Amino acid sequence: MSAICGITLAAEGKGEIFVRDAAEDTPPPPRARVVELSRGEQLSIIRKGARHVAVTYEDAMSDGALAAALCAMSGPEDPIAGDPESLAVFALAQRIAASDIPVLINGPTGTGKEVLSRFVHSRSPRADKPFIAVNCAAMPETMLEAMLFGYQKGAFTGANAASEGFIRAADGGSLLLDEISEMPLALQAKLLRALQEQEVVPIGASVPVKVDVRIIAAANRDLSREVAEGRFRQDLYYRLNVFPLGLEALEHRPQDIALLAQAMVMRHSPAIGPVPCIADSAIAMLKDHDWPGNVRELENVIRRALLLADGAPSIGANHIMFDRAPARALFREEPRETARVIPLKTVRHEPAAREEACLSSVKQESEMRAILEALEECGGNRLRTADRLGISERTLRYRLASMREAGVEIERRASGGVQCRR
Known part of the structure; x- marks a missing residue:
């Protein structure tokens, strides 16, 4: 990268980025974000103000240096992407x-x-x-309808005052229905009608209220499969799936990792003063991890690293601490494409590091084994499995999602029952 002097970049109508050589004093345009670039022997980022960042980079632009420069040019609300897959998704969006x-x-x-x-x-x-995000899985089923559609005063016990609900609160804007696959079937029918008629009927009311809302739905499961298995309405699926967008797991977007990590460092660093940069050795470790928790797990790792770095100018490999050892390092001799299918009765969930099991790990092991055995006995039917275990189907879904994040994949056999793959 050569020194840049007085170049102003447009930022999708969200303001301007003024990039200049640190030795120059060319005044920036009003309200522009200022990024000063200079060569040096060591990579560094220093915040000089809310909209002023100075980046010193080395002659050879490493992954860490490039991530630092690009993140300095990005605003706090800008998307961070460097992998071709992610860039294509954002371009389409x-x-x-x-x-x-x-x-x-x-x-x-x-x-x-x-x-x-x-x-x-x-x-x-x-x-x-307004942009309003609603997590359908985070609310009790009995309250989800009231929170979405609103209610009149006195409509039910505890309704001491009327509420407009999230749909009406997002009027004119966008409503994100996250984890929509967790919405009960009965409520899906009411949502479908609201989308078709562009109106809602609050609980306890008899007159519909017109709304103008753009719906964005999100799910972590294949909704077409949910439709086939009778857990999601087909008509609502086609109403929502007008334009599908897909996000890959973080391990399949390796070129996003350095940028996301540096952006998280900047997010959790002080508003004024030096910002640690991520050394290439640390970036190599991050790229070697399989990230079962995806971007959320990456943020946890970065926050730990900042704590361990304790004000150091850079985050090194010695500051990176995972929840567990990177799977690629542990199982490098067995590629993902040739993973063995393990019969259910032989599955043993062992910690990667063979340390003495604590009480919580023993509990998790027992719970996982009980769920797998119940699934096998019920032929993979989740409703019967939940009934056998004495839990709700939603709770069972949470447990199965946790098992998937732990690396246990459960698939149905064509002949009935289930099989596990790790």
Whole structure:
């Protein structure tokens, strides 16, 4: 990278980035973010103000130096992407943002579905209107309808005052329905009617209320499979799936990792003063990890690293601490494509590091074995499995999702029953 002097970059109508050589004193345009670039012997980032960052880079632009420079040029609300897959998704999202068609985003938990949703909203004509995110899995089923559609005063016990609900609160803007696969079937029918008629009927009311809302739905499971298995309405699926977008797991987006990690360092660093840079040795470790928790896990690792670095100018490999050892390092001799299918009765979930099991790990082991055995006995039927275990189907889904994040994949056999793959 050569020194840049007085170049102003447009930022999708969100302001300007003024990039200049640190030795120059050319005044920037009003309200522009200023990025000063200079060569040096050591990579560094220093915040000089809320909209002023100085980046010193080495002659050879390493992964860490490039990530530092690009993140310095990005605003706090800008998407961070460097992998071709992610760049293609954001480019597509940019194109569909101008329309009002519903969007369905699918991807594993923690991959950034809400970030992509906010990106679509921020690039749309509705950008100055509300964006409301609702996690359908985080609310009790008995309250989800009231929270979405609103209610009249006295409509039910505890309704001491009327509430407009999330759909009406997002009027004119965008509503993200995250984890929509967890919505009960009965409520799916009411949502479908609201989307078709563009109106809602609050609980306890008899007169519908017109609304103008763009719906963005997100799910961590294949909704077409949920439809086939009777857990999601087909008509609602087609109503939401007008334009599908997909996000890959972080381990399949290696070129995003350095950029995301440096952006997280900047997010959790002081507003004024030096910002640690990530050394190439640390980036290599991050890229070698398989990230079962995706971007959320990466943020946890970065926050730990900042604590361990304790004000050091850079984050090194010795500051990187994972929840467990990187799977690629442990199982390098057995590629993912040739993973063995392990019969259910032989599955043993052992810690990667053979340390003495604590009480919590013993409990998790017993719970996992009980779920697998019940699934086998019930032929893979989740409803019967949940009934046998004495838990709700939603709770069973949470447990199965946790098992998937731990690396245990459960698949149905064509002949009935289940099999596990790790």
